[in-house]
Amino acid sequence: RSTVHDLDLTACDREPIHAPGAIQPHGMLLLSDGAAERVLAAAGDVESRLAAPDWSVRTLAQLIGADAAACARDVTGERPGAVYLGQVKSPSGDAFDASAHRSEAGIIVELEPVVARPTPSGVLLSEIEAVAGAFERAPTIEALCRIAAQEFRRRTGYDRVMIYQFLDDESGSVLGEDLSPEMRPFLNHRFPASDIPRQARALYLRNLIRVIPDAGYSPAPVRFADSEAIELDLSDASLRSVSPIHVQYLRNMGVAASASVSIVRDGVLWGLVACHNATPRTIGYDERAACRAIAGALGRQLRAKDDTDAFRERVRLRSFQDDIVSLLSRDGSLEDAISNHVDEIRRALGGDGVAILRGGDLLTSGRCPSDGDVRALGHWALKRGAEQVYATDRLVEAYPTSAGFQSVAAGMLSVTLSFSDPWIVMWFRAEQVETVEWAGNPHKDDPSDPEAVLTPRASFDVWRETVRGRSRRWTTAEVEAAGRLRAAVIEVWQSRGLMELNRQL
Ligand code: BLA
Numbered sequence: 001r002s003t004v005h006d007l008d009l010t011a012c013d014r015e016p017i018h019a020p021g022a023i024q025p026h027g028m029l030l031l032s033d034g035a036a037e038r039v040l041a042a043a044g045d046v047e048s049r050l051a052a053p054d055w056s057v058r059t060l061a062q063l064i065g066a067d068a069a070a071c072a073r074d075v076t077g078e079r080p081g082a083v084y085l086g087q088v089k090s091p092s093g094d095a096f097d098a099s100a101h102r103s104e105a106g107i108i109v110e111l112e113p114v115v116a117r118p119t120p121s122g123v124l125l126s127e128i129e130a131v132a133g134a135f136e137r138a139p140t141i142e143a144l145c146r147i148a149a150q151e152f153r154r155r156t157g158y159d160r161v162m163i164y165q166f167l168d169d170e171s172g173s174v175l176g177e178d179l180s181p182e183m184r185p186f187l188n189h190r191f192p193a194s195d196i197p198r199q200a201r202a203l204y205l206r207n208l209i210r211v212i213p214d215a216g217y218s219p220a221p222v223r224f225a226d227s228e229a230i231e232l233d234l235s236d237a238s239l240r241s242v243s244p245i246h247v248q249y250l251r252n253m254g255v256a257a258s259a260s261v262s263i264v265r266d267g268v269l270w271g272l273v274a275c276h277n278a279t280p281r282t283i284g285y286d287e288r289a290a291c292r293a294i295a296g297a298l299g300r301q302l303r304a305k306d307d308t309d310a311f312r313e314r315v316r317l318r319s320f321q322d323d324i325v326s327l328l329s330r331d332g333s334l335e336d337a338i339s340n341h342v343d344e345i346r347r348a349l350g351g352d353g354v355a356i357l358r359g360g361d362l363l364t365s366g367r368c369p370s371d372g373d374v375r376a377l378g379h380w381a382l383k384r385g386a387e388q389v390y391a392t393d394r395l396v397e398a399y400p401t402s403a404g405f406q407s408v409a410a411g412m413l414s415v416t417l418s419f420s421d422p423w424i425v426m427w428f429r430a431e432q433v434e435t436v437e438w439a440g441n442p443h444k445d446d447p448s449d450p451e452a453v454l455t456p457r458a459s460f461d462v463w464r465e466t467v468r469g470r471s472r473r474w475t476t477a478e479v480e481a482a483g484r485l486r487a488a489v490i491e492v493w494q495s496r497g498l499m500e501l502n503r504q505l
Helices: 060-064 066-073 121-137 141-156 198-206 244-252 285-329 334-340 342-348 371-384 400-405 476-504
Strands: 028-032 039-043 083-089 095-103 106-113 160-166 172-179 209-212 257-265 268-277 353-358 361-366 389-392 411-418 423-429 434-439 462-467
Touching: 028 060, 060 066, 060 106, 066 083, 066 095, 066 106, 121 141, 121 285, 141 160, 141 172, 141 268, 141 285, 198 257, 198 268, 209 285, 257 285, 268 285, 285 334, 285 342, 285 476, 334 342, 334 353, 334 476, 342 353, 342 361, 353 371, 361 371, 371 400, 371 411, 371 423, 389 476, 411 476
Parallel strands: none
Antiparallel strands: 028 039, 028 106, 083 095, 095 106, 160 172, 160 268, 209 257, 257 268, 353 361, 353 423, 389 411, 411 423, 434 462
């Protein structure tokens, strides 16, 4: 039975992808006990690649060498991610990169074929520094994402690299892209939230890079030596076999290999670097570390750019606000001052129109709905009563009557100066009709039906949707400024009241 908590989970969100019971067969996995002695389980072709048909009765040291096994024993569960154990040679001379991490069931050792001669770490570090510098110099977030896509593609050689951002509604959009001429571009395309379900996003915050060298692979099951099979948590394993639904998704997209790197901003999964290749392709152990570091630099720069933008906007809003307060504080009645400067008030918060309703008096500037509509809206907003500052970029959802005038007022920011002596200022923003290009129709095969058969979308053909009834958003800085403006006006108002009182005494 579903609980209240998971009522809003879709069927896609429920697949236990952290414990698929199998790995991708390009590598091998060994599970040992906590002392790194006995081998409890294995996956992949350990029998022939390590020449160990009898792996279940051998020790870890016999399979991967005494040094690597000693390293594995010292791995603690404190640091997230795997620890590098060094290269392990098979009896036939093949070299594998070995890494280990602890799980509840014991120590998980992963062996992956050494891909290429690794770049010396000094070179790698200076390359990472150079990229971080280029990120820092990018003038805008769009430029930053474009440079990042180019840089990841140059490093990894994938046919298509996208910088994919998660939006508020959990859908995602491609903000930057670099691709080979044969690949189809996805720049600015929107993808529905269900393409990357919730548990996957949670996992990617912990496991920062995932590589699927060959989407045509057959999963290699985890086999247990003599104990009962248990559910082995592969959350931190690089070789974890991925969801069959996702593998089908890649095939439907015409992608034979993929890699994705998490972009984390302030501890939140901001997006992914999504890499695709038309033919099988992989990223070696060292290069994966470089990719993680570069994605880290990207996350920090995204944060820095947002902070700079927000700071500039705050400074701009502050000076507007100071101007207005000084205008209102001059001699003459506050009412006169407000009506003389209503256009400054409109522009201060970037409204296309502004209306000030006080008792029965109405004052407007810029593009506003009809006086009757504004009055009705003002009374509705006052009656809500709850918020002194209210902002929406989709007024029609809260106030359906506004459908009749949403071309002028799809968004509203309102400040209530007084509920008892009705006094409200409303800024309006016109409708901004947005055409969203989805990669495939997001409403088809809705996966929110928990009984649905899980299938990924089959088509990525452009599907255009026109979004109506929305305005440009009110930024946090604008909403905050509206709150401060309210406080300032009330202060002026009250001090004038006091002055009046003094004069009368
Ligand atoms: C995972 N889906 C993913 C991942 C991406 C996408 C990037 C992460 C894969 C990884 O890190 O290796 C989707 N890939 C995209 C998108 C773009 C892209 C949007 O390149 C755009 C540029 N998928 C579906 C549906 C379901 C689903 C309907 O379309 C559910 C029924 C599931 N997607 C799904 C699952 C995973 C996934 C379960 C997790 C795969 C895993 O890590 O095991």
